[in-house]
Amino acid sequence: MFLLTAFNMVILVVLLVYVFYRLLKTKSLVTLVSFTLQLSALTIVVLSLINQVQTSNNVELFYLFCGVVLPCLLIASDYRSMIRKIKEKGSFEGFITVDQNTADRNEDAAEIMSVISDETFVNDTISELGFIKEELYRGIRKKLVQAEHLYSDGNFDDACELYGNLIALVGSSSNLYFSYANATFKKGMYSEAQGYYRKVLELNGQLIEQLKKAAHNSSNSEVISKIQSKQYLVYYNIGVTYLNIGKLDFALENFQKALEINPGFNIAKEGIGRIFAERGNKIEAVKYYEDILEKDGNNYVISLLLGKLFMELEDMGQAETCFRKCIKLSPEKSEGYAELGKLLMARKHYEQAAKVYKSYIAINETDYSGHYNLAGCYFRLKEPDRAVLEYKRALELNPDSHNCLFNLALVYEDMGEYDKAIDLYKSAILIKIDFVDAYNNLGILFSKIQSPMEALATYTNGIKACSDNGGLYYNMGVVLFDLRRYQDAADVFRRAIEKNPGDTDVYYYLGASLTEAKKYDEAIKAYGRALDQNMSEAEIYYNIAAVYALMKKQDIAMDNLKKAISINPDIKQQVYVNNVFDFLQGQLLMLEEN
Template sequence: MITNLEHNEVLVGLLFLVFPFLPASNLFFNVGFVVAERVLYMPSMGYCILFVHGLNKLCTWLNRCGAITLIMSTLLLLLLFSCKTVKQNEIWLSRESLFRSGVETLPHNAKVHYNYANFLKDQGRNGEAIYHYKTALKLYPHHASALNNLGTLTKDKTEAKEYYQRALQLNPQHNRALFNLGNLLKSQGKKEEAIIFLRDSIKFGPEFADAYSSLASLLAEQESFREAEEVYQTGIKNCPESSDLHNNYGVFLVDTGAPESAMYHYQQAIQLSPRHHVAMVNLGRLYRSLRENKEAEKWYKRALDITQTVEILSPLGALYYNTGRYEEALQIYREAAALQPSAKEIQLALAQVLAMMGQTEEAEKMTNHIVSEEAGCLECYRLLSAIYSKQEHYPKALEAIDKALQLKPKDPKVISELFFTKGNQLREQNFLDKAFESYQVAVQLNPDQAQAWMNMGGIEHIKGDYVSARGYYEKALQLVPNSKLLKENLAKLDRLEKRLQEVSRKRSDTVAL
């Protein structure tokens, strides 16, 4: 006879077993899964209640020997289940083991392959991610997000474009596919088409901050600055928590000549994301451009407290170098070189610091090593010229500048600087006429090259052509009106001319007598 207590045990067990599982059973609405472990916790309680109830009933029906056998069998079963639980717990040790377990358990389920591919993509394991995205698409060809993500990993731009277009055929409002296709077209120079897709991406995903940044930067490239600013402001209004959007707007404001507003947005980015080291570096660069070096240094160091990267170390090293703190610059550039030993820009900067500190042999060795790997390194030849000049090896310094000129740089100001340096090397060897010719080329390419005008005046001064010398000095003085050296040289000319006038007058008086 079943007692009320037994009846209640069975009822409670059945209720725990059935009702918590009903929402995940797909009987009333499609939830996309059935046997997820998280939906089995409460049904397991019902199973345990019914199991214990049944075990108790069996024990009452069996004799003592049978009951002992049953209990021993139950303990063995519990031990096996415990081992299985320990084994199952290993699946939950990491996200990777969890997703991989899903693929192993349900190899014909597109969703588990898609989830595992997303994890692999986030880890930078693109080859494996592509395989699982393609597997997901074989199992479910209409998976628009898999097509979109596959497009982001595909190196072939034509193939990537096909994936994005297929994703949009399945879901024309897939804002991320629209965004990715827009960026792809942008990289191919199809800017008008790119703008259309990026606008649609914003239309169907008004809270997608990256789309605002990409569209605004593209408009800025086309010099549609007012429209770009409107896009940034709309983006910040719709995505007020996006630190990246504030940072990118700050960069735009710096480029368009609004540093104070840029400063505010960099600070907003850091406030929203206190570990936003990119915004910190940008803020440091902004303070550096305003010549507030202490503030710039503070923000660079704050960024370094978050992460040690070459992108942070380099501007800090440049700050130290340009403010004469060579020991600190040397230390920073050595740290950067340790992080990226193959980065030629870092090696060159390190060589420049060494040269400035008088360690010219090591600097020369490093620079020649870079040249051996990259013969077209213009800055290397300029640095070598400076090193040889410090060592008073002027013919070698002149040879290095000639090699730089043979590379035929396109920027007229760079060519002007090279001819100016060449003129200096020729002047050191007392080839004044050739030096004068080099300075002439320098000022033809860059009329604002004050030092070249001054040196031309100096050569004419030495040669005794005081009228020409005065003309060149005065031209230089127009460019640098506070130059003490120029004023002194002009004063010397005045004294010489007066002396010559006195000599000439005395001769005239002598002839008259």
């Protein structure tokens, strides 16, 4: 009996885990009820096992039904749903998928690419529905035209509802399903749109088979040819839906099918180019975009995409050519100005970039990024007053921009207005609590104005907010070193090295801290690591010599001093004024005479 109860408990736990996973995925009331009942059943089994109590038949029936039968029914339902969706969409999307009406709809998400409508939709649909009675003809045509107007005006909800009503009224029409899929796509319901596009392919296939079996004549051949020739639009739109949900392999497959049917279909080439760019195969993407521009040299979108690719490939000359072409093709569009300004700033052509951003602002006066980037140009051109003005305008448009507050603080700090800079750094931190650069700059500014305790408090708060940042530890160590708290400084520098072993400056300061703390052996090791990290060798050898001099190891100290002087002869002046090396003065004089 014990083994049977234990086995039941294992089964219940496995099924409970599955239903819990289903609850996280679907968040449905039915699953919540099932999960609660299963939990109750499992509790009964566990208690009976622990207390070795013989349960009644009614109790056993309860935990068997609620703990086993009910979740098994859910598994069967999920399996059937999975098979149906694979047939509809042609791809496996997971054993448990959420209702597409809620899961795929994302009204705030921007479309990567958009679907294409059929310009001859109304006439083609009327031809397809040639069997309808004369009295319905005019009414249906009127509804088709109305649905198209709703779609064109961006009223996708009403268009979708009207297409659905027409499908219910007249039956299976591939043209209706195509437009229904487009409206569904525009609502952000991408997976559902895929199902309707697959329905279009299915209906077209059935119609072609019927026409082939019918009496062969030129009219049937023309209809078949027309259906097949327009299939590329369906495959393209399926590709776009996959692209928008990030399934690049399926998107690529359908774009390629569209090109097989219509090799001159440039928009499908754009889709393939986007996929190659997304995968990091930028050279291949460039080939596709350039092929499009050979046939359509005035394509604004492709010129813009190509310019961005050239920037990523660090071919700034080609990128600039593309962006200037975009501006020439459509001077009223802002994207070309934005990308060109970004490129010119990257190339440190700040005067040109400022002119471009002024043009951008003329188009988008209320756009935050234009004023923000123009302010950056002015700051680098050493025009702080103009920079302040533009950063303030940017903050009026976006008061919660921590980057804008930070950069304005930089300008004020550069102008010597430290109180304003401190207030702005603090404001930036309030908006973004883990803003590492703001903590570091604020701490350095406090050190600059001789407020080391405020600097330490700033670094402490920064470390609490972002404990993995080595720079905060490093800057705190410098403050502690200046306060002559050498052991504390050494401890903090070690933490900085743990967080960022590649920061070479830390080893130098660690060595200096350990030297002042009279831990000479550890200091030598730290300086040795500094040398390994290719720091300024003359300075390192000088410090190593100083440590050995303090340890009264004259020969080793002298060897390191010789190395330091051979690299940088000017370092001798430091030796003469440092009393640590007093006992080596004679040897140094002999070295100069030789």
